[in-house]
Amino acid sequence: MSKLLKDYLAKSLQDKKDRGLYNEIQILDGANGPMIQIEGQELVNLSSNNYLGLATDDRLIKASQTAADQYGVGAGAVRTINGTQRIHQELEEAIAKFKGTEAAIAFQSGFNCNMGAISAVMDKNDAILSDELNHASIIDGCRLSGAKIIRIKHSDMADLRAKAKEASESGLYNKIMYITDGVFSMDGDVAKLPEIVEIAKEFDLITYVDDAHGSGVMGQGAGTVKHFGLAKEIDFQIGTLSKAIGVVGGYVAGSKDLIDWLKVAARPFLFSTSLTPSDAAAAKEAITIMTQSTELNEKLWQNAAYLKEKLAALGFNTGHSETPITPVIVGDENLTQKFTKRLYEEGVYAKSIVFPTVPLGTGRLRNMPTAAHTQAMLDQAVDAYEKVGRELGII
Structure with missing residues (x-):
């Protein structure tokens, strides 16, 4: 190894550890369900x-196995050559119907969606208004496009209107897009889509909503855009197939012309092998389940309300989440890491979230209750939180 590289890595890794920013990766010995096994514990x-518990659902497992028998374990090519199998088309049709759009396109990941979709439409002659707390994949997708990036204060509609007006009246840009998460993954708050749509109409903004944490959660499962009844007003609906859907991959839903354009211009779609047929089939089955019944969605919200209430009653700072995402905000990064380790020793896996995922000084444990948790499991977690929280002087 190069000495320069060796020295750089050693110094950088030690710096991360000293500042409480180094996260260890644990290896699960089985499925990622409401209970997990790590090193025998x-x-x-x-x-x-896995919001709805679908990652371990027998119906998805069966659909995956059946597709592997019929189509093989891999698609064998990029979508534009001969990697589009019938199951990919069926998945995209199911997504479009689910999201209330004319069409949809599936990608290999939600990250790929944002890398491909933004740069396929926006370029150096354009401007992107982007909420300051948008996901890293949005930030990278904006950078890749070459467009002028204008940061908008988080969910600040006055700031959005002022900067949209300034960008529109400047005459410098061919197109202007506003991008926001539907549900913000670290705090659990929801984008102000009705107000965003009004501002977008006023200044002819392209609207782009990344609903990775809203799909399967908001709008009885159909997402944040559906929650507000705005399917016909939002140009891009982005989602993931790896969270509530329980599998892997991502998608863009929108007009037929938009999807047709992405199929010929989005680079991750053009230059990466397709989703495996098993993944496509399992994701399609998940959407079928979510369409036929809201039972899992309702259970998710019940469990989330229960956990939030219990943690808040103990005196933890759970922020202002409007969704099942339940942060316990600690602040200091080293204390956050210590909290996570002690909870682990008490039989609870609640991973620490620190910079750069969240701003410095806002370290937290992000709790994600799911439809698969029982009340007994949540009670066990709350008991551990109380014991360790008092021990560390957090409550």
Whole structure:
């Protein structure tokens, strides 16, 4: 190894550890369900994005196995050559119907969606208004496009209107887009989509909503855009197939012309092998389940309300989440890491979230109750939180 590289890595890794910013990666010995096994220890799992418990649902497993038997374990090519199998088309049709749009396109990940969709439409002659707390994949997608990036204060509609007006009246840009998460993943708050749509109409903004944490959660499962009844007003609906859907991949839903354009211009779609047929089939099955019944969605919200109430009653700072995402905000990064380790020792897996995922000084444990948790599991977690919170002087 190069000495320069060796020295750089050693110094950088030690700096992360000293500042409480180094996260260790644990290896699960089984499925990522409401309870998980790590090195022989069983823990209540509060760190999964598996909102509806579908990642371990027998119906999805069966659909995946059946597709593997029919189509093989891999698609074998990029979508534009001969990697589009019938199951990919069926998945996209199901997504479009689910989201209330004319069409949809599936990508290999939600990150790929933002890398591909933004740069396929926006370029150096354009401007992107972007909420300051948008996901890292949005930030990277904006950078890749070459467009002028204008940061908007988080969910600040006055700031959005002022900067949209300034950008529009400047005459410098061919197109202007506003991008926001539907549900913000670290705080659990929801974008002000009705107000955003009004401002977008006033200044002819392209609207782009990344609903990774809203799909399967908001709008009885159909997402944040559906929650507000704005499917016909939002140009891009982005989602993931790896959270509430329980599988892997991502999608963009919108007009037929938009999807047709992405199929010929979005680079991750053009230059990456398709989703495996098993993943496509399992994701399609998840959407079928969510369409036929809201039972899992209702259970998710019941569990979330229960956990929030219990943690807040103990005196923890749970922020202002409007969704099942339940942060316990500690602040100091080293204390946050210590809290996570002690909870682990008490049988609860609640992963620490620190900079750069959240701003410095806002370290937290992000709790993700799911439809698969029982009340007994949540009670076990709350008991551990109380014991360790008092021990560390957090409550």
